[in-house]
Amino acid sequence: MFEYAPAPESVRPDIKEHYGLFIGGEFVDAEDGAVFKSVNPSTEEALFTVAEAGEADVAKAVAAARRAHETVWGPMSGAERGKYLFRIARLLQEKAREFAVAESMDNGKPIKETRDFDVPTAAQHFFYHAGWADKLSYAGLGADPKPLGVVGQVIPWNFPLLMLAWKIAPALACGNTVVLKPAETTPLTALMFAELCQEAGLPAGVVNILPGAGATGSALVDSAVDKVAFTGSTAVGRAIAKAVAGSKKKVTLELGGKAANIVFDDAPIDQAVEGVVNGIFFNQGHVCCAGSRLLVQESVADEVLERLKARVETLRVGDPLDKNTDIGAINSAEQLSRIRALTETGEGEGADVWQPACDLPERGFWFRPTVFTGVQQSMRIAQEEIFGPVLSVLTFRTPDEAIAKANNTPYGLSAGVWTEKGSKILWAAERLRAGVVWANTFNQFDAASPFGGLKESGYGREGGRQGLEAYLDV
Amino acid sequence: MGSILSGAEAASLVRALPGVDAVGLEARAAGLATRSVKTTSKARAIDLAISMIDLTTLEGADTPGKVRSLAAKAVRPDGDAPSTAAVCVYPSMVATAKEALRGTGVKVASVATGFPAGQVPLDVRLADTEAAVRAGADEIDMVINRGAFLAGDLERVFHEIKAVKAASGDARLKVILETGELATYDAVRQASWLAMHAGADFIKTSTGKVGVNATLPVTLLMMQAVRDFRAATGVQVGVKPAGGIRNTKDAIKYLVAVNETLGDDWLSNEWFRFGASSLLNDLLMQRQKLKTGRYSGPDYVTVD
Structure with a gap:
């Protein structure tokens, strides 16, 4: 309409x-x-x-x-x-x-x-x-x-x-x-x-x-x-x-990085979904500090996923020079095949793949925003950096489990924490082994703020x- | 519609709502505001926005003449432009507006319940509402009891809205939260849910009579509330930002927010309204510009 x-x-x-x-x-x-x-x-x-x-x-x-x-x-x-x-x-x-x-x-x-x-x-x-x-x-x-x-x-x-x-x-x-x-x-x-x-x-x-x-x-x-x-x-x-x-x-x-974005059950849900979307789909996911792993508390996982998918449906993929485009082209044929290969392993290892229905241009290198659910820590898509618009969703039961899973990676560039409780933010930030920890936001950069892994x-x-x-x- | 909840249930549900992160909400609103709506989609958006306006006059100086002039403008704003959704007036002007709009399809909305402050006894507010309905109002724009809300008496606010809903009969009820006085986003979300549980057909931001009126973040938050309320209850509620939306560019930002938050189901004047007066002429001037390729001026649209 x-x-x-x-x-x-x-x-x-x-x-x-x-x-x-x-x-x-x-x-x-x-x-x-x-x-x-x-x-x-x-x-x-x-x-x-x-x-x-x-x-x-x-x-x-x-x-x-x-x-x-x-x-x-x-x-x-x-x-x-x-x-x-x-x-x-x-x-x-x-x-x-x-x-x-x-x-x-x-x-x-x-x-x-x-x-x-x-x-x-x-x-x-x-x-x-x-x-x-x-x-x-x-x-x-x-x-x-x-x-x-x-x-x-x-x-x-x-x-x-x-x-x-x-x-x-x-x-x-x-x-x-x-x-x-x-x-x-x-x-x-x-x-x-x-x-x-x-x-x-x-x-x-x-x-x-x-x-x-x-x-x-x-x-x-x-x-x-x-x-x-x-x-x-x-x-x-x-x-x-x-x-x-x-x-x-x-x-x-x-x-590289394989950042965890941790959403606790007391998070501001709409803003958390927004941050998760920004965390992984910003710049087609070609971001070393991308929030490529969503760790969501099991008690709110269904609600978060439902909202996340509804939001991803509204992303506009296409001509990079159109001012309304949210997701542009994958940078090269080589990178596109790398993303394809890794997402195929996700399907092969039993994760559920979901993509929004959106048209892609005929020429050029394109990849639909992709959300994997039912991802387990042992799968390659939870361990390896994909460097594309692909989100792996995992769940956790307790704050300790969230930190353990978030840190269970060879990388340590960035992490995100979503909760309305200030004390929980500080508790998590102390324990996350990452160069940058964002609280109730993601992918924020400033020349005055040191960045590294x-x-x-x-x-x-x-x-x-x-x-x-x-x-x-x- | 109404609600099956008791006041205590509604109050505890509302108090348990998740918080709103102000920075994130405002960032999302700012992101939506960067959408670029051009050419054919702009033309459609302008006509859609015109059809969603509650053309409003709420002044102590309102006269039957002024209301008739506004009604004529609402029915036929300019050439082949669509009619506005409604004319919004004080209860004393409802009969005049009703007469002027008979058979046109343009609704008569009346503010009521001791608008804008609502600081009169409940029975006076209910009598105000009943009078407006008797005079022919199709829609009632009530104000909530902000004093009770800020004092924490959510149950009282809930029961008052239910009472006004009952007094409104078949008229659709728009519940004005006066978000500028609620001040925080958390309070706006709570008030939105409270109003919807109490039977609101629309939730509306503002009276236009306080310093801060509709803003895009507040309206976006209310859109998220009606979306979630329908998902939870199956009941669809409309949204009406009011006050401070003066030009086409701003109106289109709100439509983009409706489009990307609520979708087609809300993109009609059945479910989305603008409470505005000067917005209409700016939309008409932009409409002329798109048709002729030339900028017109204030003398090429009528003063009403």
């Missing part, structure tokens, strides 16, 4: 046909001439071509970053560095709509999220760290702490611009220069950010962007950098930790005063 007509975002960013590597303030092609295509996952059409960095390019970029660190950025006062960061933050705000649309096209995530979350939060990260640049002596990390030097950074495809901001903003604020490798499926906003650095007049070599795949990343890790910062899968994180072991390189890792979810913190430690020689 009340159908929403298509509401496509009208702004179109200026996407070039070809991008080079950004080294020493210039766009250059790869030494060996290698290029690859970036595809729009909602249409499967190629968006642009981009140079792929090899070992020689990595060496060049690291040398440029070293030069910039020794001659310009290192000697520069914190107040001056802060000015550049403020300028970058303001430019990001000015170009917010172009960045949001570009991110949606390259990544597949809905414009609603890039517009209201990714880009504003990225800008906030630069504003926040710009403020730290001349106040590092007051960060509680010693008087006049020094930068590490050149930092190699490898980021994932789920929040391309935001992860770039999480990495670059604190590194620059602390006086380091960076060589950053965006994910091979989502280099666009990193390259647009490189153009923005040129526009901001950032000294050449302070920021270098090297698109490429795994080989580029491992060349960067093995290069003459002083520190490696990585966000991505636990398997790759483990390989990086091995590669830098025995060297003087510092490393911080933000890896325990156990196989990695080490080091990003954001806040604590996040500065990762980029200072302390």
Whole structure:
């Protein structure tokens, strides 16, 4: 009766046909001439071509970053560095709509999220760290702490611009220069950010962007950098930790997760359902801290599930550039097949699968929001990170059982607690082994709040005063 | 409909309702408000919103002339625009409104029960209601006893609503919670359930006479309450936000909330109303804009 007509975002960013590597303030092609295509996952059409960095390019970029660190950025006062960061933050705000649309096209995530979350939060990260640049002596990390030097950074495809901001903003604020490798499926906003650095007049070599795949990343890790910062899968994180072991390189890792969202029987049910939906279906579930396990108290499980399904029925899956889209495209064919394979194991192991009736576009990579009920702790869908819009629902009887099940995972990135009782929130938060515990909310981020994991979810913190430690020689 | 519950049962059920997380509720309302309703769906939404309006005048200065003017506008707002759902007046104006609206299908709603404060003895409130019904009101908009509610006397509030329901006879009963005076979301949820158990046909946010009137989060919460009440009892109850909804953009946000919280079953003026006066002209101007492609102005819609 009340159908929403298509509401496509009208702004179109200026996407070039070809991008080079950004080294020493210039766009250059790869030494060996290698290029690859970036595809729009909602249409499967190629968006642009981009140079792929090899070992020689990595060496060049690291040398440029070293030069910039020794001659310009290192000697520069914190107040001056802060000015550049403020300028970058303001430019990001000015170009917010172009960045949001570009991110949606390259990544597949809905414009609603890039517009209201990714880009504003990225800008906030630069504003926040710009403020730290001349106040590092007051960060509680010693008087006049020094930068590490050149930092190699490898980021994932789920929040391309935001992860770039999480990495670059604190590194620059602390006086380091960076060589950053965006994910091979989502280099666009990193390259647009490189153009923005040129526009901001950032000294050449302070920021270098090297698109490429795994080989580029491992060349960067093995290069003459002083520190490696990585966000991505636990398997790759483990390989990086091995590669830098025995060297003087510092490393911080933000890896996978299998977060539990615990709903107690005294929770505000409607808001809890909303938080569960946001926890797992935000960004198609491509979130390392996604609430992929719902632990619901058995006495309210039926009611919660009924409401959850009714709510999921209203999610709108489709064109990422439509302003009413809630769930966009899966980022790549590879990720889609990974999600499919894991959900098939769920069905095979006896969990009940449920999906809303919704039409999916014919082209592109799509996966319906999926809820598994009757999930047992021993099933793969309760243990392994799916990194897609797939929720596993488990039940518990007592608060102790909830904590035991929530902690029964190799990961420890995030957790959620839903109850109207403040004392129960504190009780649970003390016992949950997770870097972040959200109470009566989920997936909330702020530049001032440190983020990071325990156990196989990695080490080091990003954001806040604590996040500065990762980029200072302390 | 009515209720099979005793006052004590209703009060204890209502006190046992789960809490409302204010941050989460407001975030959900803000999320719904970001829906972008354009072109054909906007045109349909505008006509739907017009058909849901209780065109209201509740002033000490109301005269038969003013009420007749409003009634004419309600029946034929502008060209081929649909009629509004009802005209909402004080009891003294019901007869005039009834006469002006005879045979048009537009209902006469009357506020009653010592509107807006309700701070008069119950027998006066009931007499007020009976008079409005006798004069021809199709719908009664009552106010709850906020004083009793805030003092914790839920049973009394329950019995008073039941009594007004009985006095309303065949007229549909809209129960005004005056959410601006209840202040907390928990209280709004409790009052909603209490009113529904007592036999409300509609729950309504506000009188329009206090500082805080309808807001999207409060109305969303009341929508969740009627949804849950139907699931629990099988009885469908309508929702009426009133006061403060002045433009098309806001009205469409409420319709989006109805659509995504309650669905088709509530998307008609049988189950959803806007208590408003200035909203109608903004809807009409937006309607003209969609038809002609040009913005009109206040002189292209009538002042009533």
